[in-house]
Amino acid sequence: MNRFAVVIAVLVSALPAQDDAMVKAIIKEGSEGSRVMAHLNHLTNKIGPRLTSSDRLNQAADWAVAQFKSWGLDARKEQWGTMPVGFNRGPSSGWMLEPERRGLTFSTSAWSAGTTGKQKGDAVLAPKDQDGVEALGKSVAGKWVVHYPTARGRRGRRGGGNQKDQMNPAAFRRLGELCRLHGALGTITTSGQAIVRTSGRWRIKWDDLPTEVRITLVKDDFDAIVKSLKGAQGSSVVLSFDIRNWFKKGPIPLYNVIADLKGSTKPDEYVVIGGHLDSWDGATGTTDNGTGSSTTLEAARILATAGAKPKRTIRFMLWSGEEQGLLGSAAWCKKHQAELDAISGCFVHDGGTNYVAGVRGTPTQQEQMQKAFVHCKKVSAELEFNIGETGRLSGGGSDHGSYLSHGIPGYFWSQKGKAVYTYGWHTQNDTYDLAVPKYQKHSATVIALGALGVANLDKKLDRTNLRSTSERARLNRNLGLQFERGTLKVSGFANERGVGARSGIKKGDVLMQLDGVNLKGDRFVLRAAANNGEPKKKLVVHREGKPIEINVSWRR
Template sequence: MMKRISGFLLGLTLGVSVIAQAQTKDPVVDAIVKEATENSQLEKLGHELMDVIGPRLVGTPQMLQAHEWAVEKYKSWGISARNEKWGEWRGWERGITHIDMVAPRVKSLQGMQLAWSPGMAGKTVTGDVVIIPDVPDSVAFQKWLPSVRGKFVMLSMLQPTGRPDYNWDEFGTKESVEKMKKDRDALTIAWGRRITKTGYTSRSLQAALEKAGAAGILNSYWSKGFGANKIFGAVTKKIPSVDMALEDYGLLYRLAESGHTPKISLRADSKETGVVPTFNTIAEIRGSEKPEEYVILSAHFDSWDGGSGATDNGTGTITMMEAARILKKVFPHPKRTILVGHWGSEEQGLNGSRAFVEDHPEIVNNIQVVFNQDNGTGRVVNLAGQGFLNAYDYLGRWLSKVPQDIRKNVETSFPGIPGGGGSDFASFVAVGAPAFSLSSLSWSYGTYTWHTNLDTYDKIVFDDVRSNAILTAVLAYQASEDPVRTSREKSILPLNSKGEPGTWPTQGKATRRGGLD
């Protein structure tokens, strides 16, 4: 009899548990997952932004086009959006870069002018290629300097190998791998000394070469992966600066070093467009009960322009856009206002988000939370507390509502250390607003897509981005509905490397006139 009663009670307990689970299952979360899975707009957004508009270098027409596109896209979803001016920038538009080796044989070469490089007014210039010499001292360099007139000068060291380290580790013998790395380290040190002996820094050296009449500057910032080079900005004012693929740069270097005097012809078109405005795009789903409190979805909108800015930060951008679209459709009246911030000029120093923090204390003082995504196409795997003492409480509660198949990938660490830079969440952390990075796994981000010529649509892993959109939407929904305001209490930071008490990051000031002063 007792066994029958025990069995009945056990069944009753299990039944109550199942009913309780059914009652606590959130239909809004289910709707978010369903919309994200069955009606995803990510591929379309990615194509329109990365393929049609392309890279979004601050100050270019493509950056303005992207801002206008985002506003219209949000409006088509019934979400109000605006472009908010925060500064001005040097306007510039990229044109054709074409490079050919014409001696000692003919070969078309791979390379592109750096951002903001001076153009050549449609002309093609032909000249010898020379290497910065290894001189005894700055006096000897000054004697050599006039010889650069009309020539293209190579400023990067010759890489001893074009194979990534992982390729060496897979196929090389232990002895050959160790020798390669030892030789590379020695060459790197020697090249640094070579530049120092000219009496200039790497930056001021280019100005000296320009003044001496060089035809152009050749660099190769290899990203240590097959075919990958990092493309940043030029410092020259009158002559073109070009980054070349490792393979072609090495070819020219070896020919010049061996006395075969390579000659190239170069056409590098670009156009200065004067002073142009810079913007943040701000989208808003107005809160129904606490409209003056804010949940902010954050991603920088600009990119470098070696590729099309796909994983830095096109994927963060479309993640936030998709999350907002889904929320507007399945939960259009959140308790708190949900803002989406697409920041300009993050790449030059978090300028758009810093300007927003400076310009909107009324919003910053009433932030419930900021979620930022900006490190590639991978699924989110880390969420740290950024030094906020009680972040474990509210982030833990919200994260518990995320579907298990997504939540299981996310490691948390509390209270963590406040980020002083790296991406736009840091602009908010610096003023004590609870802001967090949705940090994703690598997909070889640092080598192959971060600021490189290979950061293009085809590198996007849409399954991972879809997972991130669901995660973001659920976290934003939970944050908007939480009956409690988030705590801003800061933890006591550990001692720094000097044994001094750790200090909270200080607020950085936005650069509002880029390349103009």
């Protein structure tokens, strides 16, 4: 028997009967009375996508506050900032009408222009080179302009070459100028995959709103249009799009949701349990992060229904602005710096629908972690729960990073299961049906037990050597990659001999996870690469529609 098994056996034997009864009540409520899928259904199907600055996000926050209050928690919204312009996405549809009728799967960026009702027009295929684009001239007027994706070369090198099925960047810029000058209906390109990911830039001004309609199609639909255009021989290729994108004049107030289950003996100390309520709006925001929002709500309901009386206050938080860079959680930490020392730890569920399978702590936290999470192993004989050890905590990828940057222990639950995170993450596929009910029920119950366990520890979680703060260490461990703007799709290599290139990362790969941490921006790749000081890591990338594992090694 290993030393941790001995610790667990001792801890279990020492538990008072009332603690054991509470554990049984929590597990029973989580398994037999679960409402987690009802929460998720309301968020994703009744409310829908919850883009930061949208009306739907505010509706979701109001609904979440009402839910928490109905279970007896002290709940409220707290404003953390504003955005200059709001954005609401309505219904959208796209069709190729001639030479054959075909429905089109596509996306437009958030905070981008839509059409004015249905816009029907002929399509024209843009050449890949600048001279060819120049020759288009006024012919783009009133047309849908179809173009290949731009070729991206190494930083500082103009154009990056004319590779097969890629457009010269200079030609692309000139095409945009011609489309604006002569009144094209919009431009159409492809993601190059069976999925389209949604992103967007929120830093826009009401007096200078985007006006160009820019559409990204899945590969098969794009290829079908291009094939028709190349074989048209005098006949027209006719496309029709109806895209309801609406802007709302700001400033738009933005909120976090906070709900407290008050502590019995240490009410002014906290354990934070949460996920982000906002999502991208290309679908309904299930994988990222309706799943984590619903388990946060359900964990609160389970504990309240079971009559749990934690020693410390368990604070349930649903942040917004996460997808734009952890804005809501970062703003909360900055505003409440005087309260941060009272937080024992922050635990975030933001890894999709796969079940919560463990948590990792530093060497000096292991005894506390074993005690706090001992009961999580009892939830299911089938679905495991493990307590791991890591040299440093990693803040990459989600809201726990905001707390960790202030010296507060922050954790991203480890997850396992059959779901493929990349299939739904920010794509048109991210709908309610991706959630696995058994996993969601299990995760909510584990989170409830873990929250209570940490809240009842004799002391707050140990803070010794939480993370590496050396900027030199971060820079030395940089992957050496370049990314397409607003994504984690590799467009090239800043260093052809760097860690990324040596490890087998390829152009076109989309970085998804680093040692189980979901990555959501190139700044998070850098942080996650450096934060725990380990020389080797497991990177998951999305390549040609499939997740691929790559072992990445940093020189020490």
